[in-house]
Amino acid sequence: MDKRYVSIWFRHLNTDWFSLRQPQLRNVPFVLRTPSHGRMIITATNAVAEANGINTGMVLADARAVVPELEVLDDIPDLSEKLLKRIAEWCIRFTPVVAIDLPDGLLLDVTGCSHLWGGDENYVSDIIKKLKTRGYDVRVAMTDTIGAAWAVARFSKEPLVIASNKHIDALMSLPPQALRLEADVVDRLHKLGLHQIRQFIKMPCASLRRRFGQHFLMRLDMALGQQIETIQPVQPIEPYQERLPCLEPIVTATGIEIALRQLLETLCLRLMQEQKGLRTAIFKGYRIDGKIEQVDIGTSRPSHNVKHLFKLFEIKLPTIEPDMGIELFVLEAPKVEDHLPMQEKMWEGSVGLEDMRLSELIDRLANKVGIQTIHRYLPDEHYWPERSFKQSTSLQEKSTTVWRKDKLRPLQILRHPERIDVTAPIPDYPPMVFRYKGKVHHIVKADGPERIEQEWWLQQGQHRDYYRVEDEEGHRYWLFRLGHYHDETYQWFIHGFFA
Amino acid sequence: MLDAKTDILKNLQSDILRLQGFKSMSNVTLDIGLGSITNTFPNGSFPLGAVHEFLSTQIEDAASTSGFIAGLLSSLMGNNGITLWISSSRTLFPPALKSFGIEPDRFIFIDLQKEKDAIWVMDEALKCNALSAVVGEIREIDFTTSRRLQLAVEQSQVTGFILRNNYRKLNTTACVSRWKITPLASVLNDNLPGVGFPKWKVELLRIRNGKAGTWDVQWINGGFIPVESISSVSIWQQQKAG
Numbered sequence: 245m246d247k248r249y250v251s252i253w254f255r256h257l258n259t260d261w262f263s264l265r266q267p268q269l270r271n272v273p274f275v276l277r278t279p280s281h282g283r284m285i286i287t288a289t290n291a292v293a294e295a296n297g298i299n300t301g302m303v304l305a306d307a308r309a310v311v312p313e314l315e316v317l318d319d320i321p322d323l324s325e326k327l328l329k330r331i332a333e334w335c336i337r338f339t340p341v342v343a344i345d346l347p348d349g350l351l352l353d354v355t356g357c358s359h360l361w362g363g364d365e366n367y368v369s370d371i372i373k374k375l376k377t378r379g380y381d382v383r384v385a386m387t388d389t390i391g392a393a394w395a396v397a398r399f400s401k402e403p404l405v406i407a408s409n410k411h412i413d414a415l416m417s418l419p420p421q422a423l424r425l426e427a428d429v430v431d432r433l434h435k436l437g438l439h440q441i442r443q444f445i446k447m448p449c450a451s452l453r454r455r456f457g458q459h460f461l462m463r464l465d466m467a468l469g470q471q472i473e474t475i476q477p478v479q480p481i482e483p484y485q486e487r488l489p490c491l492e493p494i495v496t497a498t499g500i501e502i503a504l505r506q507l508l509e510t511l512c513l514r515l516m517q518e519q520k521g522l523r524t525a526i527f528k529g530y531r532i533d534g535k536i537e538q539v540d541i542g543t544s545r546p547s548h549n550v551k552h553l554f555k556l557f558e559i560k561l562p563t564i565e566p567d568m569g570i571e572l573f574v575l576e577a578p579k580v581e582d583h584l585p586m587q588e589k590m591w592e593g594s595v596g597l598e599d600m601r602l603s604e605l606i607d608r609l610a611n612k613v614g615i616q617t618i619h620r621y622l623p624d625e626h627y628w629p630e631r632s633f634k635q636s637t638s639l640q641e642k643s644t645t646v647w648r649k650d651k652l653r654p655l656q657i658l659r660h661p662e663r664i665d666v667t668a669p670i671p672d673y674p675p676m677v678f679r680y681k682g683k684v685h686h687i688v689k690a691d692g693p694e695r696i697e698q699e700w701w702l703q704q705g706q707h708r709d710y711y712r713v714e715d716e717e718g719h720r721y722w723l724f725r726l727g728h729y730h731d732e733t734y735q736w737f738i739h740g741f742f743a
Numbered sequence: 744m745l746d747a748k749t750d751i752l753k754n755l756q757s758d759i760l761r762l763q764g765f766k767s768m769s770n771v772t773l774d775i776g777l778g779s780i781t782n783t784f785p786n787g788s789f790p791l792g793a794v795h796e797f798l799s800t801q802i803e804d805a806a807s808t809s810g811f812i813a814g815l816l817s818s819l820m821g822n823n824g825i826t827l828w829i830s831s832s833r834t835l836f837p838p839a840l841k842s843f844g845i846e847p848d849r850f851i852f853i854d855l856q857k858e859k860d861a862i863w864v865m866d867e868a869l870k871c872n873a874l875s876a877v878v879g880e881i882r883e884i885d886f887t888t889s890r891r892l893q894l895a896v897e898q899s900q901v902t903g904f905i906l907r908n909n910y911r912k913l914n915t916t917a918c919v920s921r922w923k924i925t926p927l928a929s930v931l932n933d934n935l936p937g938v939g940f941p942k943w944k945v946e947l948l949r950i951r952n953g954k955a956g957t958w959d960v961q962w963i964n965g966g967f968i969p970v971e972s973i974s975s976v977s978i979w980q981q982q983k984a985g
Contacts, residue, residue: 597849620851621838655839689929690937
């Protein structure tokens with residue numbers, strides 16, 4: 245299919261926005277200013293001021309001399325970028341691919357979109373009408389290339405919808421600055437008497453390149469469609485995406501649920517046919533007032549189960565505020581993985597980590613309390629107790645080593661070993677008495693020591709001599725001495741509690 | 744005549760159990776290895792598909808309680824079962840579970856900040872019949888919540904354990920039983936040095952349709968041994984457990 249592009253030019257973007265907020269500014273000459281090199285420079289004008297001969301870049305004092313009743317406001321830095329981004333997101337109603345064209349325009353890839361509005365003319369006039377009602381003065385052009393659309397929107401006085409393959413004719417009568425050239429190149433062209441594109445379009449490439457540089461040729465080729473130009477959409481398009489426009493804005497929770505279910509069904513059907521399953525999904529609602537409400541979910545293994553995914557979304561749906569109503573629902577799956585069909589009957593009833601019901605439960609929990617709260621551990625080949633296990637990244641991960649059972653470990657362990665006061669008789673003998681949290685424990689039975697050396701390649705430090713002891717009440721503890729008995733610096737710690 | 748009477752009584756008793764929401768366990772009996780203690784349970788088998796409550800006041804008791812539960816889990820989980828361990832201040836050391844005959848990687852730990860979340864997770868997990876058991880370290884639980892958990896397990900037949908360490912108030916709950924496990928001095932034969940096998944005082948404070956009681960239990964060689972039935976020979980050749 246031949247590409248079609250629309251360029252939207254906001255003639256007075258920033259001043260239009262100020263007039264929207266302060267309607268009294270609409271019919272008076274009005275400019276925005278910003279300080280530069282000790283002077284006030286005009287950065288934007290409205291239509292009335294422009295008609296009075298005031299242009300951007302003028303010094304404010306000069307403009308005041310021309311129009312004494314000029315209204316002046318301070319410009320806001322980066323205002324146009326913010327405005328364009330907001331309008332671009334709103335424009336996604338017309339096409340999924342919308343790009344910002346700084347400083348004052350938007351570019352839309354409308355290939356295959358306009359027939360939904362009943363033709364190119366209707367499509368363009370709808371864009372103009374919708375933006376006009378929002379209060380923006382725009383010029384819109386539709387052609388086959390980005391460069392030509394840009395040029396026609398800004399410089400053409402002729403019809404703004406250029407039929408397919410007619411864009412070169414449309415360019416002929418336009419001035420050279422329509423090609424998005426640098427100012428000095430434009431000046432040079434005018435000095436040479438080349439005031440229209442048709443005057444130099446037929447010149448040989450080699451001489452054009454010699455006089456005006458490679459950039460000039462690139463711009464020319466882009467406008468003519470001989471070189472492909474890409475645009476950066478404000479919202480990247482997800483390959484797995486479903487859209488549901490609504491005739492009437494949706495405001496009820498039931499309505500949102502129906503929309504979600506419908507989208508999930510179509511998306512999951514497609515995923516199933518392609519043997520894929522989604523890992524993350526985003527459900528978006530485009531509100532009438534231009535805001536986007538969204539909720540997202542993640543799954544621990546690829547899934548295309550409508551019921552399960554709906555359950556995950558269900559918890560988060562109440563956070564969507566429909567306000568005046570939602571007119572478009574979009575469901576995206578940014579992360580999709582292979583999901584081979586399995587013989588479900590065979591797995592049902594089996595317990596274990598492979599069970600679908602388990603991973604669905606984990607999804608539900610992770611969705612509510614966060615994935616960081618869910619832990620599963622695998623053995624690690626270290627003697628140091630704190631390092632003897634490691635966190636597993638998934639339910640399916642298999643351990644490469646086995647859990648040791650030759651050394652006894654306490655069931656309850658303190659996150660950080662705590663200091664205790666100890667009376668120990670002879671070097672390397674277990675202590676007789678220790679005091680922990682103000683309570684004195686007399687040791688009756690003891691096992692040990694089990695020496696665990698610090699792993700020097702990971703961490704420097706002293707070794708630990710562990711003792712398993714039992715006091716006269718039958719409580720069993722895991723104590724250790726850090727360092728040699730003969731060192732002055734040795735310390736006793738309590739680390740765990742045996743069953 | 745007498746036989747007929749006992750038959751009628753037996754039937755009536757099982758009717759009452761059924762009416763109280765106790766599904767007949769005849770198809771899912773599991774020998775939990777508690778020996779003579781099993782006789783005190785309703786129908787003579789450890790109540791599966793129910794929520795059990797464990798009390799403890801200090802961390803030493805909590806260690807014994809988790810040891811006892813780990814012992815129960817080892818027969819509950821079998822070869823392939825999964826247990827969810829929910830806690831808001833977990834001190835359990837996963838590698839130690841191995842000495843109770845369970846692979847620690849078949850535990851999924853949920854570590855939460857708030858008890859409210861813990862109860863929600865517990866409720867949700869108890870509804871999932873892919874799990875063998877759910878253990879929740881929940882300090883305070885009111886009657887309504889415990890009844891909700893009990894209703895969840897009646898559907899799914901998952902067994903739940905609630906560990907109430909340092910509980911503030913001892914209130915009525917809908918749990919099927921209430922246990923208290925405290926450590927006892929281990930026994931050593933012939934004045935051998937070292938620490939013996941774990942030994943606990945198991946107090947069954949309350950059980951629905953069963954008889955409460957107190958026993959001394961040891962964990963030896965991957966199984967419970969009620970103390971009176973311990974034979975003094977050949978124990979020491981076995982591996983000890985922590």
